[in-house]
Amino acid sequence: MNAAEMAKAVREAKISAVEIAEGAIGRIRLIDSDVRALLTPLFERALEKAEEIDRKIELKQDPGPLAGVPVIVKDNLCMRGQVTTCGSRMLENWRPPYDASVVRFLEEAGAVILGKANMDEFAMGSSTENSAFFPTANPWDLERVPGGSSGGSAAAVACGYVPLALGSDTGGSIRQPAAFCGVYGLKPTYGLVSRFGLVAFASSLDQVGPFARSVEDLALAMNVLSKPDPADATSSWTTRPDYAAFLGRENLKGMKVGLVSEFEDYPVQSEITEALARVESILREAGAEFVPVSLPTTIEAGLPCYYILAPAEASSNLARYDGVRYGLSAEAESLMDLYMKTRGLGFGPEVKRRILTGTYVLSSGYYDAYYLVAQKARIRISREFRSAFEGADMILMPTTPTLPFRKGEHQDDPIQMYLSDVFTLPVNLAGLPGLSLNAGYSKSGLPVGVQFVGPKWGEGTLLAAAEAVERVLGKPTCAFGGEKA
């Protein structure tokens, strides 16, 4: 069952929320000792929430569009009173005194949160190996990484623990793990989903979004998540469409899909190129028209631009972890000592690398040479996308240049690791929506993903196109068999 079917069944009292929760918990207990997607299970709390849902049903009240749907949220989303670590020693025991807006939205819609998902520390990474606690395995090959930084959320959906999970995407952290785990992952337009209560990595790039195993569920999740939020000054007031209304198109006639000329000669693993071709022909079959579009400097400029701007913002966002108000606090003789030790002990190597990079590019004498130039490049990249979308409704491109890599493969060369976000991070720089979908499996049985990118507010188009592909290739299947919860 997918989320939509579950909610329907629960609302019609065909199945109880508690039964569903128990089923999910059972599957997690069965599988997660190997995959390790969850950082913090919240089973007792979940069962209580499920009982509340069932009570509402008895009282003929409507628990909401996600009635009894079990979900897992990334551990950088604040939940009142529940440990929220961001995968860092720094926040190992921190219990937020407030809820992230999206957590509130989920629970108001009747969702049952089963636990907090593992992630790269402070969402910095592409393999979930940067979690301070333990790495998560790729459900399709335990020797490989699930991608990151939302690796736990992606794996949880791929393993069939839950039909829906939340992640956050700053440079590809939803789409890349979605591709690696063979599920859908949607990174919404910047400003569409509230960031209030999402522990910041790079504020101008961060967006919260859903993982799912059906397009219908993505739309359902977007209807719940995408609300204007007065607590987030970057949250748009534009009225949101009903995302479900984009589904059920019998064909894609009139839709123009762009193929980026410059990407043709970028080295991408053959199985990904084949998947792109597969998806292209499906979309053609459905009536979509293909047009060449140009993003002349995006691929060249994107990576360096991102790895200046994201660390710059991060260096400032992570300065608050000083051992004074919350989180880790080292024994210290003096204030300076407290700062140096707390931050030296609390942050892992990748976080330190980014904090130092960011501090450097903002420090006096370098701001103009690096931060400002990167900011200009960012504007240029968003302009390239804008003109590309004058001729196309969406763009079809790879999510990643490679299939899931082995654990430890890039540990000693961070910049190699960065390259796995080369196709996703420009989308964040331009603040656009990106959807990664599964387009089959490699000979070795690894999932192969491709990416749809839309103009601002273009989520609907991406969902419609994804549905067309789903009709032909079917819904993504769960790892470890079974079309479970």
Place this chain on the structure above:
Amino acid sequence: MRKPRTPVIGLEIHVQMKTESKLFCACSTDYIGAVPNTNVCPVCLGLPGALPVVNRKAVEYAVRTALALGARIGLSTRFHRKNYFYPDLPKAYQISQYDVPLAEGGRLPVGEEEKRKWIPITRLHLEEDAGKLVHSARDGRLGNSEYSLVDYNRGGVPLMEIVTEPELSTPSEARDFVSRLRQLVRFLGVSDGDMEKGSLRVDANVSLTDPQGGLGTKVEIKNMNSLRSLERALEFEIARQEECLERGEPIRQETRHWDDGKGLTRGIRGKEEAHDYRYFPDPDLPPLVLSEAFVEEQRRLLPELPWDLKERFVLQLGLSSEDASTLTELPGIARYFEGCVREGASPNRAANWIRTEVMRFLNEKKTSIENFPLSPEKLSRLLARIDKGQLSTTLAKTVFERMVTENLDEDEALEKAGAIAGKVSGDNLREMVKKVLEKEGPTVEEIKSGRDSKGKKRSFLCGLVMRESKGQADPAEVAKVLEDILDR
């Protein structure tokens, strides 16, 4: 040729705005006397995931102040992050404005009419206040403290930072500037401008021109928390720099601390390498965009500016410059005075009474004009009696005293003061007049022999009788009685 060294002073002033809530969250700004860390929330504690949303009222207040200073309002400005670590700064950055401030330019007058000088303003921008540290040492000094305690109640309170051009040339000018600015923010109702309470804080840059008139090395002085300490600190610092230069020592570019007790500035030791605040635009806050209409609305809401008001009091109402200054120091007093004039009181008498009687009462009772028991109308009625000669000033004061302390209405007060006009009259008055005339034989003679053409001597006698009657006689009747006694 060798010119005398002249001081060059610039000021940087932080003004706390009296909004209800903080600049970026809904916590109360009312931290004085509050239990530590009670006016706090995820935003002003810098909890992970919390986000700022700007307080519209704070923007209105800052824009109004900028307009009153005649500054140019930036219709699209940005908030920046000023990054540095300190325990009172929960996010480890202060949200401020950097390359594009809310307003630029403008000016504020110092000195009196003829010697009036306009001091140019460089910029005015919005930023958030930091929390407060309590140092463990008995003397409260950081240096001697084992540890410190942090209270975030003040963190996030809205501030306007106002920076002047270095065009002030004396400590008293600097003092005057600050008191003018304080007066302004009080008239605008955007701040209580209280230096002692810290709602108005002044830093000063001082240097001395070299003998050729070129600029000297700038020294920043901090920690002056009254107009007086500002003036003293500047005087001390100027003298100190002069002595240094006389001795041929160079001036160190540094920040010095004013020690009010010892009456000297002390250099803050330690690394003097320039700060590296790593300013960059705050990605959590969209550009601060203001419409022309919004700015015009704020302009419409501006009251008459204190120095214009003062000028009007002098030119139209004929007050002395000092009276006008005192009456325009506080908006409430100015409004009260205008009320009295509207009620028909003579401007000078009203001014005089407000400066003396009213203000004395306010000081004794440590209260403000807003809760002064006597309405302008009532006071005017009392003053009118003096003008009409129904009451002597002395008696009017006792009546006033009773009205404000015992909250009596005028008639009761007059009654109690035994001051119903004309009480001494008829035969009693006739007796009193006779007694006076007996003592004044010579004058009486002169009058009788017609040497009082201007009637000066008569009115002199009138006065004596009024005094004798302690003002309880009706001057008109006194004159009448005098006449028929003298003419007999």
Place this chain on the structure above:
Amino acid sequence: MPIGKDEILRIANLARLFVSEEEIGPLQRHLNGILEHFERLKELDLEGIDPFAFECDTAGSSRQDAVSVWPGREDVLAQAPNREGDFFRVPRILDESDEVHLDECR
């Protein structure tokens, strides 16, 4: 010019981040790697681009000046690493005059 060891230490101090001797080398290599990548940007034509021109449909958003009392205060103090009564406690502050700016200007 590649970043040297003392530059790493300068930044680390600015970021209040203790880095051990062993960490310095790798950090140096990493930072230089990033900046090397960055050199490509220099070849781009970025003439006349306003670095902050990105369109933003939330510009000017603001809130009413209304007070609300937040109930979570005790939850925060209870988790303070070093609470003392109603306060957060910090160890001795040695001379850090380059940082006391805001504190001093009150």
